[in-house]
Amino acid sequence: MKTIVSMRDIHKSYLGQQIETHALRGISLEVKQGEFVAITGPSGCGKSTLLTIMGLLDSATEGSYEIAGIDTRGLKVDQRTTVRNQHIGYVFQSFNLIDSLTVFENVALPLEHRGERKEVVKAAVIEALEKVGMGHRMQYQPNQISGGQQQRVAIARALVGKPDLILVDEPTGNLDTKNGDAVMQLLLELNKQGATIVMVTHDSRYSGLAHRQIQLLDGKVVAEQQVKSQTDKEVA
């Protein structure tokens, strides 16, 4: 299987006015195509920092990172944006949909940034929204649908461009158990259909459903667990 993520000895320091926080202290990891990896660990251990670096929303202080074979060191800002747009879909805890746009327009954004033709965008958006069960709400605005539905739309936006990697940061954090379970089930289904997913979660019920769990502590990988078979796993 193709290697989608390859990180070598990643360090990240945040420089404040007085103090420096060494958030990541030498992380090396690989994610292969088709994997579903959960990143876990206590608050402040560096999970979100790792995901933002993987998502090219921030860069490492030291170390190397290749996404889908592309070396990201030394990329200029616009090149990073292009790589992010072509290869990565991001799902945030707080959905991050634009309220002034319809559901359809929100999901269309990544493809419009790529400059895709209108008919191509339309077909892909409809397909993505149907995949997440939101085909019937295309003309609604985010504030007219529930939180669980907003997260489904955010997932559609992440997958519409068929990225190599979908990054998911606490996808169920703002949802009740029922909607959280449904969103998790959807992510598992998308993974079965081929999506490569890296997810940060506090919830051990959900991380236990991933192929592989990577546990962080104080900016380092302290444990890694592989689940033997993914068959028939479901949210209880």
Ligand SMILES: Nc1ncnc2c1ncn2[C@@H]1O[C@H](COP(=O)(O)OP(=O)(O)OP(=O)(O)O)[C@@H](O)[C@H]1O
């Ligand atoms: N922009 C920033 N500036 C300074 N320090 C930061 C910044 N972002 C994160 N940190 C620090 O880096 C460390 C790791 O933070 P990070 O948000 O990655 O942890 P986390 O595991 O995702 O935590 P949580 O589970 O609470 O979201 C923490 O000590 C945090 O205070």
